[in-house]
Amino acid sequence: MSxxxxxxPPNGEGISNGTRRDFIKQTTVLTAVAMAPGTVVKAASxxxxxxxxxVFEKMPLKMEVNGKLQNLSVEPRSTLLDILREQLDLTxxxxxCDHGQCGACTVHxxxxxxxxxxxxxxxxxxxxxxxxxxxxxxxxxxxxxEAFLKHDGFQCGYCTPGQIMSAVACIREGHANSxxxxxxxxxxxxxxxxxxxxxxxxxxxxxxxxxxV
Amino acid sequence: MKQFQYIRPASQAAVLDAxxxxxxxxxxxxxxxVDLMKKGVMSPDKLVDINSLPLNTINTSPKGLxxxxxxxxxxxxxNSLVLDKHPLLSMALKAGASPQxxxxxxxxxxxxxxxxxxxFYDTTMPCNxxxxxxxxxxxxGYNRMHAIFGSSPQCIAVHPSDMCVALAALGATVTIxxxxxxxxxxxxxFHRLPGEHPEMDNHLATGEMILGVDIxxxxxxxxxxxxxxxxxxxxxxxxxxxxxxxxxxxxxxxxARLAMGGVAHKPWRLFDAEKFLAGxxxxxxxxxxxxxxxxxxxxxxxxxxxxxxxxxxxxxEALKHAGGLA
Numbered sequence: 001m002s003x004x005x006x007x008x009p010p011n012g013e014g015i016s017n018g019t020r021r022d023f024i025k026q027t028t029v030l031t032a033v034a035m036a037p038g039t040v041v042k043a044a045s046x047x048x049x050x051x052x053x054x055v056f057e058k059m060p061l062k063m064e065v066n067g068k069l070q071n072l073s074v075e076p077r078s079t080l081l082d083i084l085r086e087q088l089d090l091t092x093x094x095x096x097c098d099h100g101q102c103g104a105c106t107v108h109x110x111x112x113x114x115x116x117x118x119x120x121x122x123x124x125x126x127x128x129x130x131x132x133x134x135x136x137x138x139x140x141x142x143x144x145x146e147a148f149l150k151h152d153g154f155q156c157g158y159c160t161p162g163q164i165m166s167a168v169a170c171i172r173e174g175h176a177n178s179x180x181x182x183x184x185x186x187x188x189x190x191x192x193x194x195x196x197x198x199x200x201x202x203x204x205x206x207x208x209x210x211x212x213v
Numbered sequence: 214m215k216q217f218q219y220i221r222p223a224s225q226a227a228v229l230d231a232x233x234x235x236x237x238x239x240x241x242x243x244x245x246x247v248d249l250m251k252k253g254v255m256s257p258d259k260l261v262d263i264n265s266l267p268l269n270t271i272n273t274s275p276k277g278l279x280x281x282x283x284x285x286x287x288x289x290x291x292n293s294l295v296l297d298k299h300p301l302l303s304m305a306l307k308a309g310a311s312p313q314x315x316x317x318x319x320x321x322x323x324x325x326x327x328x329x330x331x332x333f334y335d336t337t338m339p340c341n342x343x344x345x346x347x348x349x350x351x352x353x354g355y356n357r358m359h360a361i362f363g364s365s366p367q368c369i370a371v372h373p374s375d376m377c378v379a380l381a382a383l384g385a386t387v388t389i390x391x392x393x394x395x396x397x398x399x400x401x402x403f404h405r406l407p408g409e410h411p412e413m414d415n416h417l418a419t420g421e422m423i424l425g426v427d428i429x430x431x432x433x434x435x436x437x438x439x440x441x442x443x444x445x446x447x448x449x450x451x452x453x454x455x456x457x458x459x460x461x462x463x464x465x466x467x468x469a470r471l472a473m474g475g476v477a478h479k480p481w482r483l484f485d486a487e488k489f490l491a492g493x494x495x496x497x498x499x500x501x502x503x504x505x506x507x508x509x510x511x512x513x514x515x516x517x518x519x520x521x522x523x524x525x526x527x528x529x530e531a532l533k534h535a536g537g538l539a
Binding site: 059075076077079098099100103106112113114115118119120122123166169170173175183184185187188189 | 214215216217218219221240243244247248250251252260262264287310311312313314316317446447448
């Protein structure tokens with residue numbers, strides 16, 4: 001995991017939030033000045049800027065990411081994918097299509113695989129997130145990571161974090177009992193390099209090994 | 214994505230208060246809504262997250278099997294009551310979307326996903342569903358995926374759900390809550406045809422929410438099948454899909470249920486074919502006749518005429534699987 005500090009301070013207050021509020025206040029007042037007679041500007045702008053600030057305000061988000069509690073402040077429209085990558089510097093999770101069609105952004109939420117690109121951060125408040133960075137134990141790779149290396153389960157590697165997160169879930173769910181079942185239950189992860197046969201081999205080996213994944 | 218306010222009410226009453234205005238949208242799994250918001254196709258002022266409501270149970274009731282609106286598609290597809298009583302529903306669910314999306318998508322959300330096509334998603338193109346009165350890009354465009362039943366000059370998009378096709382076939386009932394109380398409507402009457410108002414996909418009014426669905430007990434469990442034909446083997450919308458269920462007794466079809474996906478603005482029940490099959494023997498000949506009957510009102514556009522052959526072939530094949538002939 002990266003040692004970089006989150007851009008947003010952990011307590012959710014501070015420079016970033018304050019700047020945003022001030023910006024909204026200023027622009028609201030400017031708009032109000034342009035549009036209304038002077039006598040009503042003050043009262044109206046005070047009222048409006050509170051309303052606008054309430055709509056655009058960042059919200060607190062507490063979640064456990066790879067075993068570490070994170071206290072963040074996020075916009076409601078921020079996806080889990082963008083929060084992981086931009087605020088927590090966990091760039092292992094990849095943005096592919098950004099529309100739930102490719103699976104590159106796959107992470108586990110409370111143990112279940114989901115597309116983080118279609119998950120609003122505010123909706124995973126209180127949940128446990130596992131990303132590709134959370135699979136290895138220190139320098140010891142997860143069995144699925146080892147198997148992908150051994151079987152050459154990738155070429156460019158861009159889809160690989162999502163493939164591995166999905167592959168681990170596929171075994172945990174009990175859907176890795178045959179090549180056909182693996183292919184069906186890995187269909188949410190696209191590999192443009194076409195490493196599919198090797199990915200299936202990797203999953204079959206881990207499944208056959210019987211290790212706890 | 215346009216900015217919006219997000220709230221997560223703790224009670225159904227608070228949700229109903231929050232969705233009273235048309236700019237508010239309920240969010241559950243968000244798999245379709247967030248996607249559409251990213252594209253700028255939908256831009257609600259307020260998202261009302263209903264995940265704090267106790268709507269995620271599956272249980273037997275006097276009405277049959279009750280399924281809460283927040284039950285996840287993945288959970289429902291593996292539920293032992295569903296596998297035992299309504300395996301057709303499980304088959305349809307597993308044919309839909311991807312494992313990741315099924316882990317997010319809810320029953321209510323699956324019903325509320327937009328009837329849509331590529332022109333609906335492309336904000337540079339005309340679309341009566343996205344912006345009423347702008348025209349239909351698909352009508353004279355690339356309409357390979359589009360409807361062959363029940364379309365209007367306003368819209369020829371199809372509802373992409375698999376789950377809904379099974380629920381239509383199984384004769385489910387939808388429970389809806391509003392400020393005036395609850396109401397129940399047949400699943401087949403939940404979604405609507407485009408007519409003059411393609412902007413409306415269903416009959417849920419502003420201020421209403423889905424609480425769940427009920428599937429009545431039936432004798433279809435042993436003889437039902439969901440067949441989905443698509444461009445690739447998995448994770449693609451249906452070109453044509455068929456839910457077939459037969460109540461077979463003593464070598465005779467006592468009752469048949471048939472519904473199709475990928476062919477209309479809503480899950481398309483084949484009532485004429487069902488009537489024809491009642492009292493008949495489960496033979497290939499009868500299945501083929503039923504399939505032809507089902508196609509009587511079909512109408513193709515420039516690029517989807519292949520569905521006029523694919524649809525009856527898929528109906529007959531699904532019936533053969535359901536009837537134990539395949």
